[in-house]
Amino acid sequence: MAKCPLKSLLWGLLLALLLLRVALVAFTPLAPAAGDPVLRLQAAADTPVELELRGTLLGDLVPSGGPIPSGGAGACRALLQLPVGRTELRFQECPPLQEGWRLQVQGRLRQPQSSPHPLLSAPAERLARQGAFSQLQVQDFTVLQRPATPVADLRRRMARALIQQAGPDRGGVLAALVLGSAVVPLPLELREAFRASGLSHALAASGFHLSVLLGVVLPLGSRLPRLGRLGLAAAAMGLFVLLAGPQPSVLRAVLMGALALGVVESGHRSRPLGILAASALVLLLARPDWLLDVGFQLSVVATAALVISARPLELGMRRWLPGWLAVATAVPLAASLYTLPLQLLHFGVVPLYAVPANLVVAPLLTPLTLGAMALACLAVLLPPLLPLATVPIDWLCRLLVLVVKAFAALPMAQWQLGRPAPWLVLLLALAVIALAVPGLTRRWRLLGVGLLTLVAAVHLSLLGADQLLLVHQGRLDLLVARHRGRAALVSSSADGFSCSLASQLARGLGVQRYDWALLLDPLAPEQPGCWQGQAGLVLASADGSVPLQPGQRLASRGLSAAPVAIESRAMQLQVGRWRWLLLPDRQALWAWQGRANTGDPARLDGVWLGFRPSPRERVQLQALGAERVWLSGGTPPGWPGGWAASGSSGSLQAARG
Template identity: 35%
Template sequence: MFSITKADGILWAIAFITGCVFSLFQWGWLGVLALGGMLYSGRRWGGKVWLRLPSSQSFAIATGVALLAMAYVWLRTPQPGVNDISSLVPRLEGLNLPSTVLVEGRVETTPLPNRAGRRRFFLGVERYQNLSQVPAQSEVLQGRASGRLYVTLPAAEGAKLHPSQRIQISGRLYLPRGGGSEFFRAFNFRRQLQLQNTFAGLAGNKVTILDQGSPWGLWALRQRIIQVHAQGLGDRYGAVVSAMVLGNRAVAIPFEVRDSFRRVGLSHALAASGFHTAILLAVVLAVTRFLPQQWRYGLGAGVLVLFACLSGFAPSAIRAVLMGLAGLVALVNGQKGQPLVILLAIATAMLIYNPLWIEDIGFQLSFLATLGLIVSARPISDRLDWLPTPLRNLVAVPLAATLWVLPLSLAIFGIFPVYGLLANVLANLPLVLLTVGGFISAMVGLLVPPVGSALAWLLYYPTAFLLWLIQTIGQWPGATIALGSLGWLQVVVLYGLIVLGWLSPRWRRRWFLLFTLGVTLVLVPFILRQNTLFQATVLANTQVPTLVVQQPAGTVVINGGDPQGLTAFLAQEGINRIDWAVASDRQYRQQQGWREIHGITPIRQFTDVPTAKSDPAYREMLTTLKVPHQSLPLRQPVQLGQVKITVLRADPAILTLEMGNSQWLFVSDPSRDAAQTDWLAVTPVEPPQVLWWWGRKLTPRLFEIVKPRSVILSRNALDPAIARYLKEKEIPYFVVGEAGEVRWQADGSLKANAPQNDGLI
């Protein structure tokens, strides 16, 4: 008779989590069957080692649990309803109506700034109607709707909004673009919104408040805490201290501060995590030593629950709070907790509650870091016995967490913070002070705001020191190294090496060999790639056309209008330096990203097309960039390695790009009169293999004149008439707003960055 043991329960919990992970891959169910079959066969017919594992029947049940977990994830994945507001987009397109709409609904989240300086929030939709400058086209479609919208607003309009308000907002309705992952793991905006039950976005411009809603709620407590800290410390420092209490998902932290923390491996300090709950719980238990035991533990539990509420129930915060509560329960019962079993139980329970959290990066990294602390902190500390005990623990804790987080982090971001361990050690004390002081001033500020602000003021110098420390370390040479995104096979092997060192005492003694194998697995493919790769990628940026050429002689980048997207691409490709930067115009609005890009990925040489217009802001940027600069000459090729650029026309730019044996023609046409087409009609140009076009007005006449073999269009969408023309002429074309990034390879082939079923990224 089959009896259930503790080992069986642990196995099935692991199987459930494994099934959730495998659900992120298109053929994940085959992987589950293969893994389950292998373990079942090994247990039934294997040798003595297999006899230590649960029974073969238990493995068969575990395989079924994993398959059920996959089905559970798919069933819980949100889908748009029949009356969802997203269905309005194709209806507007079908009637050739503008995408401008007027929407009524309730604000569901606190508006926070995005990198473009606008406010973003979610709106629960109630009613809609279409708008048009042509009276006959206005209000053709109207009625009730359901679902949510991801809304962005100008900062001034969004600043007056808060959750529960009923508003009326006008703007452009759109469907979010999915992120490709065939060759570049671009951020999948559509998928991230889908996980939050949202299938459309609204670029709003004007809002009218219809109902002020309730002035109470957790959002109001968070806003009061933010105001208390801002009044005592100023907006910049106050936001950092508030993040210690509320987490970065609820606070408008300046993006340059976020980036500086990320560069030195301290992103977790701004997130609601176990670091903060451990400090708060330790302080509460220490301060209440004189109270009865039940009061002490009750207050500790209350602080943890309050922290979870204030943080907005972020998955990483929930995990940390549940671990803390489990520890308190063990103390109350006088038992020694089993942290690994507790962590497994919490992970399983959280995924049963919301299996979609398996795609949350914070959830993934939080559990991996905690697992590292449980299983690796003590062995690492023992290896560091030559250090003083306090310093040994300071080093062992971040090192253990980093060890388990690094493979996944490299797969997602492709960046290694060289001084991350040192930054964690040096920043430990100020982070503890800010966490405790921030929480105390927040609690007092909820009752008496002026007193809370006065207490927050005491944190001014610790906050200033922390930011100075982080910015200083971030400016050290080689503060970050872009190693490129790891392949999932590399990630699996790296975690296999880590698990081998954890479970096998013999391999643990040979830790240096495991370390060498891991470093080799990361560095050898990186070095080979940098010394052999020759390819070019047009990024999915429709505002400023952007091209990155990778070759052994050096990286070439054309235009830097989107620093966030470009630097993310460079990091994932393992590019640590731009050898030749090219600006196709001299307008600051189009080229303002170069300064931020240079701060992350150094630029060796900067050139621009000698256009007639050059605004003062652009010239100021050149002086602050502190990079050798020159203008490209007209009709004289400039070369780096296998890349040769020739300016045919400067204002606006027409360039020929020779890459190996392939020739591109880049046409920038920002005017509405198709002037570039007229110029090309009287100027002989050799038909290119690829026409790369960006502008406002596009006509079939351009293709008749240029006669390209392929076309890449840096725009959001393509006119149906032009699409039909290109299909009739059998000219392959790619619209980056729809296809995503487009890659050219040395053999002359073009490939779009098609979306893959890979939710891990």
């Protein structure tokens, strides 16, 4: 009897050590290997260098900023595998290159931009996860070899045939149901609609698609001997991996399916939670970096929700709902509850209608997935039959797209709560476990309610505080002022990239829409529609003049901006009781000084400088007695210790309760 606890303790210790190793490797920053081209940049003091590289494309080219027009024009990118390391190729116009081709490329090598703020995505972090640390702006290229790529060709053939038959929207959905959205170029608007309605999982190759495939294949082999059944299932799972690619969620589903099938065929009882844990651990030991992969996290947690809580939720809801409705509701409800902490941690938004949307589309997904798989087979084996067979499946897909867009268009389809601090997310995860895991005592339920209340109270108090955030990158400056949950924006640039960053900040901060946006760029906005979508009122220059003139004021409750001198971009920003002086350039400083010399300057809580001041100007600024002085850019020599600088790519933040 004494051996059993000791054995369990040893197994527990071994598991803890394995998980510790995975965590240490996953959170250790990746470093380029000796011979990686990024080392040439470091030798050249991080300035771009001209060079020539040879390598193999690791995937088809994908658009850099949006869908590629039909003519093939538009910026795009792809990873190039080098003899040592990888680099990302950037093309101004997208050439007809394909996965597996060997290239010789010439261009300017540079380091990818790092994120100036944790809420913003950036190429440096994305590429580091893929083992690349540099980007090459391609000026010229030569195709050295076009080796056979049968699997990639099969994917393209299937996707192209479905898109040609049903169009880019519905055809893209059908192709994604077979191949996964990671390898299918879905229109951005449609992809966002699926995300807003909480149905992104329907297009991501996962356990659902594998279960549909095995649900067709296994009955066909029911009369075969054991080895025949296992071989048929293995062939189906292998085909699934080949078509969808070795993504974390795909490999997790296949490994779970293989283990479960092996256990059942051997005559033992399947334990889904143990199989899930074993599958996840095996994959993490092989690829510890997947611990930080959002898709892997969502896949594992959602599967755990179905294993642990779907059935108890169904039984509990049978008291108030019909049996079929309880079954249909339990699965999306369990998955939504368990993945809520991850949704907030990574995206700061909650798909508010995810459960009803899943209820409505559930009857469509299985026949659509089977139909899409059948159409993909016809596209390869019997292409002449494809147009006729596509008609009924296309009608079902049309209905799915209409439902998805209808839910995405509902008010607050994506409830922007902002991305909480990691420690709050951890407390939220504990609260979800205490409330959703069946079999726990009433004390645990009360603890879950208390933690949930604490998380909500702390997060709402942080959102309601007066805050000022500066994000600086290159020549771009964004200032976000927040007062009692609302926000306003001041931007030094009016280009499309600035608008994209402003949108990301709004989602991460939990801002549904800026009250107003003030664009200090002397040039007119590149994408007026983008800016109008970000704020209730957008004030920008159209002819090089200053957007606001003395006597004018841009204001909402607790937030305002007003000019301080004629023909100057100097602004006074009011955030609750805070009063900040915004000086984007030296001319703004001179104009403000001229106005201040005519009378007593108003009290200032802070000053923002968009330029590097001279020593004399620093003395003048110190005389203001401002509590804070912020500088966009690196810290110059002799910079006062109490003042703060953002760095070449960084951010500064101040808050007041």
